[in-house]
Amino acid sequence: MVQNPNAPFATMRQPVQCAISGAVLGTLEVAIVEGSLPFVQNFSEMQLLHPFFGQSEYNLMRKYDESLKWFAENGWQNDTHHLPRLQIIMSATMYKLGVLKQETPSRPSFAIVAGCAHRLYSLAKWYFMETGKRSQLPTFSVARRNSNLEWENLRYWLNEFHEIRERWRTRASELQREEELRSRETALKEIMSQHTRKVSLRNVWSWLELQLKVEVKDGRLETWKSLFFTGDLAPEDWLADDVDDLAEAVAEYCDIGNEIMYFVRNRLQFIREQITEFYGSFTIVRTTADSPQFSQLSDKESELLQEYDNKVALLDDLPPPPQQKDFATLVLFLKAQANYNILKSRWELIKKRGQ
Known part of the structure; x- marks a missing residue:
């Protein structure tokens, strides 16, 4: 303690440390007061913690990542600011993991930080972000009796942590495989019974999605899901290339040696045919009848124009354009609109000739 001689009465100062990391x-x-210090009741129960110990897991991992990047860029220098920061972050990480047991405030030494910081970050991030924190982790004890006051045994504790992660991943893979099998069985039942009831696209897609999501980003999966469900109902929203992309991904990432794939192939082929038919229903007229290139029109195009000219000859007035509300689907409306545009252009051309 340091006495302050300039105070109106004698005072003493005592550094206050973090109860876990020991940081001031x-x-x-x-x-x-009259030669005595204030008496603090239950002082031993009071704890003051560094702010890092109150951070969310996400923010703590972000700070951890920032510190690791700084040391990587600066060759792991023993910096008087960044080293204590990373030491406290590692201590706070162990605290958040719920594994830290210590008889006195402590932090890992610089050697332990340099050797173990990356592995602790990787394992902790996995635990916080992927597991739901359901796995039981071993206790990390910091005590004089085990010569671990500077976390000398951290590397051995991390080895145990690593084994837990590997067991978890193995089990997760087994569970995913079981889920795929259940999904496959459900989808297969749908396919086998399609002669008695409508196939559930949702069940079939769930089976595909379980396999595709390992390699395909979520945004693209959502796009393909929409294509798989509604591609035949809204062909104007898609291109044949979209169907080809999905078909290639299914062939590459999904189990293709089963009955479900027979339905999937037929489904994608049907969607592709609807898209092709939709775009094929429009005829592009390359020129007008009074153009010098009119003689270059194909017989089919000439016949088409003649049909519209015959319709125009029977009209006293041009009918109003079609309205989307009068059609059951957008496809039917677009076809009617295309026909009307050709009729209108022939009407205007014939009227122009008659002037």
């Missing part, structure tokens, strides 16, 4: 957080200044 401030100074406590108390008055000396």
